[in-house]
Amino acid sequence: MRMVDLIEKKRNGDALSEEEIQFVIQGYTKDEIPDYQMSAMAMAIYFQDMNDKERADLTMAMVKSGDEIDLSAIEGMKVDKHSTGGVGDKTTIALAPLVASLGVPVAKMSGRGLGHTGGTLDKLESIPGFHIELTTEEFIQNVNKNKLAVIGQTGNLTPADKKLYGLRDVTGTVNSIPLIASSIMSKKLASGADGIVLDVKTGTGAFMKELSTSKDLAKAMVKIGTKLGRKTMAVISDMNQPLGLAVGNALEVKEAIDMLKGKGPEDLLELCLTLGSHMVVMAQKADSIEEARKALEHAISSGKALETLKVFIEAQGGDSSVVDDVTQFPEAPYKIEIKATSNGMVKSIEADRIGTAAMMLGAGRATKDDEILLDVGLILQKKIGEAVNEGDTIVTLHSRSEDVGDIEKIVQKAYVIANEHIEAPTLIYEEITASSGTGFAL
Numbered sequence: 001m002r003m004v005d006l007i008e009k010k011r012n013g014d015a016l017s018e019e020e021i022q023f024v025i026q027g028y029t030k031d032e033i034p035d036y037q038m039s040a041m042a043m044a045i046y047f048q049d050m051n052d053k054e055r056a057d058l059t060m061a062m063v064k065s066g067d068e069i070d071l072s073a074i075e076g077m078k079v080d081k082h083s084t085g086g087v088g089d090k091t092t093i094a095l096a097p098l099v100a101s102l103g104v105p106v107a108k109m110s111g112r113g114l115g116h117t118g119g120t121l122d123k124l125e126s127i128p129g130f131h132i133e134l135t136t137e138e139f140i141q142n143v144n145k146n147k148l149a150v151i152g153q154t155g156n157l158t159p160a161d162k163k164l165y166g167l168r169d170v171t172g173t174v175n176s177i178p179l180i181a182s183s184i185m186s187k188k189l190a191s192g193a194d195g196i197v198l199d200v201k202t203g204t205g206a207f208m209k210e211l212s213t214s215k216d217l218a219k220a221m222v223k224i225g226t227k228l229g230r231k232t233m234a235v236i237s238d239m240n241q242p243l244g245l246a247v248g249n250a251l252e253v254k255e256a257i258d259m260l261k262g263k264g265p266e267d268l269l270e271l272c273l274t275l276g277s278h279m280v281v282m283a284q285k286a287d288s289i290e291e292a293r294k295a296l297e298h299a300i301s302s303g304k305a306l307e308t309l310k311v312f313i314e315a316q317g318g319d320s321s322v323v324d325d326v327t328q329f330p331e332a333p334y335k336i337e338i339k340a341t342s343n344g345m346v347k348s349i350e351a352d353r354i355g356t357a358a359m360m361l362g363a364g365r366a367t368k369d370d371e372i373l374l375d376v377g378l379i380l381q382k383k384i385g386e387a388v389n390e391g392d393t394i395v396t397l398h399s400r401s402e403d404v405g406d407i408e409k410i411v412q413k414a415y416v417i418a419n420e421h422i423e424a425p426t427l428i429y430e431e432i433t434a435s436s437g438t439g440f441a442l
Helices: 003-011 018-029 037-048 050-063 091-100 120-124 136-146 158-170 178-191 211-227 249-260 267-284 289-301 304-315 352-363 406-414
Strands: 078-085 106-110 148-154 195-200 231-236 334-339 345-351 376-381 393-399 417-420 428-433
Touching: 003 018, 003 037, 018 037, 018 050, 018 158, 037 158, 037 178, 050 178, 050 211, 050 289, 078 091, 078 106, 078 178, 078 267, 091 106, 091 120, 091 148, 091 249, 091 267, 091 289, 091 304, 106 120, 106 136, 106 195, 106 231, 106 267, 120 148, 120 249, 136 148, 136 304, 148 304, 158 178, 178 195, 195 211, 195 267, 211 231, 211 428, 231 267, 249 267, 249 304, 249 376, 267 428, 289 304, 334 406, 352 393, 352 406, 393 406, 406 417
Parallel strands: 078 195, 106 148, 195 231
Antiparallel strands: 231 428, 334 393, 345 417, 376 393
8 A cells, every 4th residue: 555546546636545534544643654745645535535434434543542531430421522722711610510410421631722712621720729630530530429520631632633733833734624523523433422412613713714614524433433432522612702701821721610590601601501402411310401501500500519619629639718709719910891992783893803812912822832820811891782972881801911012902993883783693503413414434
């Protein structure tokens, strides 16, 4: 078998066999196939696409390229949630204890952020004393005892994906449905989850800007997960404006705590209830979405979810008193109000610009070696569909410096205020399951 023959085969639009895909991935992982040939293959896939079977075979080949986490020692069905990312996406921090409070084991392996804010691990580290380094035994013990633990990715998971992702980033082949879907799903499958609920973002602040391509990606991932023996479904949610009001590490954790106290933003609550309901049903802790949603709402109103969060924090070395006294979180020295320059209603908020502003404040990393500031960020005071008057505060910056002129300009450009009636945007566009027309077909 020769790589050049396989490149030509895919270039011509023919399907690669399972054995051929394994040859490509194994060879590239072992450095037996050079970057220039893998670049050619990635570009051939970009233009010619892959059929459903090829996508599943590619995913499994990447899973098999490294370690696979064995979570069999954890009791019950392990359901993972994955988001394709967005601005202000603190969902995991609120959702994980909420779902765990109903007895669903959440064994979460999260990452650090590269972009506008930190990842889930960075955000959790804004809790005094909290640490994400647990041994495998501690991780499993915590999930069995408390139904929840969150750690960084361990072991040599999907090395083929790491190599291929780096190559795609510099060869113009990132935006390819089969390559994106196999990248995401290989990591989820290697992490040992029995079921996967996907939160696929769409809009200006998402990786996929158009609803149609977000649907294509969601359907591709559901098909892959279903074919490879995992219960899988996807929710397509809006990212045309930041999720919730807070953008920044400690600020987002505080907002997640507020949600579990029943005081959080409506869009964050609704998304967590939607995703959580599917996780609870998938874990067979409820017979219907309606039953699961009621149970989740009760977990919030009764304080059960908040108590689960406290236990989780304590189990990983953190000081759970911050849940009741959020003033213990790191706080930036300057709070600078950005004012509206006209009357009307907020027509749009370009989420990408808000994310850029957060990164300029220090909330995110431009490179993997950058230090993240846990205390800085933004609080949105007005969102799409809300009325504003000239001089009203639209955003509050939490900054370590008073010199924020350039950041203020970016925030002003992010907001479009129009003299017309504007409806609040749709939050949940579609829910995609294996039985909703996306079932795998050879």
